[in-house]
Amino acid sequence: MSNKAAREKLIFALDMGKGLDEAMSWVRRLTGHVGVFKVGKEAFTRFGPKLVQEIQETGSRVFLDLKFHDIPNTVARAAEGAVEMGVAMFNVHTLGGKSMMEETAKAVREMARKRNLPVPLVLGVTVLTSLNDDDLRALGFSYSTAELVLRLARMAQDAGLSGVVASAQDVEAIRGACGKDFVIVTPGIRGSARVSGDDQKRTLTAEEAIRRGSDYLVVGRPIQTAADPVAAADELCQEIARGLDAR
Numbered sequence: 001m002s003n004k005a006a007r008e009k010l011i012f013a014l015d016m017g018k019g020l021d022e023a024m025s026w027v028r029r030l031t032g033h034v035g036v037f038k039v040g041k042e043a044f045t046r047f048g049p050k051l052v053q054e055i056q057e058t059g060s061r062v063f064l065d066l067k068f069h070d071i072p073n074t075v076a077r078a079a080e081g082a083v084e085m086g087v088a089m090f091n092v093h094t095l096g097g098k099s100m101m102e103e104t105a106k107a108v109r110e111m112a113r114k115r116n117l118p119v120p121l122v123l124g125v126t127v128l129t130s131l132n133d134d135d136l137r138a139l140g141f142s143y144s145t146a147e148l149v150l151r152l153a154r155m156a157q158d159a160g161l162s163g164v165v166a167s168a169q170d171v172e173a174i175r176g177a178c179g180k181d182f183v184i185v186t187p188g189i190r191g192s193a194r195v196s197g198d199d200q201k202r203t204l205t206a207e208e209a210i211r212r213g214s215d216y217l218v219v220g221r222p223i224q225t226a227a228d229p230v231a232a233a234d235e236l237c238q239e240i241a242r243g244l245d246a247r
């Protein structure tokens with residue numbers, strides 16, 4: 001498996017808010033070592049579409065991770081904005097409900113056709129990797145994380161979404177239920193060493209996540225806080241390549 005194939009699966013979370021220049025210096029530093037840059041709430045609330053545009057001007061792809069969670073009309077209109085920004089992928093919260101996901105998938109297809117733009121992957125966030133069974137119980141759910149993730153992934157697929165964001169621990173079950181073409185993006189990637197201040201509860205290694213069937217891995221702090229971030233990204237690509245070989 002070529003290094004490029006492994007690299008394409010690695011998404012770097014640009015979780016930083018100090019300055020647009022700092023974010024762009026991370027983009028330049030990691031270009032050629034990761035496949036996609038993820039712009040989430042922390043960076044987007046400070047630098048907005050300008051950051052997305054500047055990343056895309058370097059030739060890199062963007063995952064807009066704003067996890068839209070609102071009534072159907074509001075999410076569908078925000079999704080049209082994501083299409084117009086030209087991002088490669090963006091996400092909504094599956095807990096916004098099936099009608100919201102259906103309206104969003106339709107609005108995305110129509111906007112892309114109207115403006116002759118590529119159709120981005122639309123992903124449904126299932127259960128955050130920072131939540132475990134105890135957290136779900138405290139929130140009033142009677143399902144375990146595994147049960148709820150599967151239910152939400154099936155609903156996202158029925159609603160016409162391209163895939164989901166889920167813990168790598170749930171990948172095999174989702175793949176079994178939703179098939180090989182359903183895109184599964186997995187954050188919460190950790191090695192044996194924990195990252196300080198860690199809030200991730202349902203984690204897996206990069207190699208195991210890929211071996212189980214993840215399409216893309218999202219990694220932030222394990223790269224950002226590494227002594228040598230480029231070497232950390234390259235090591236993750238090697239793990240991904242081993243995971244692909246083991247499939």
Ligand SMILES: O=c1ccn([C@@H]2O[C@H](COP(=O)(O)O)[C@@H](O)[C@H]2O)c(=O)[nH]1
Pocket residue numbers: 013015040125127128129130165166167187188189200218219220221222
């Ligand atoms: O369930 C989810 C959904 C999204 N995320 C995002 O992924 C990255 C993970 O960053 P690390 O520093 O590698 O923990 C972060 O941007 C989250 O917002 C997630 O972790 N879990």
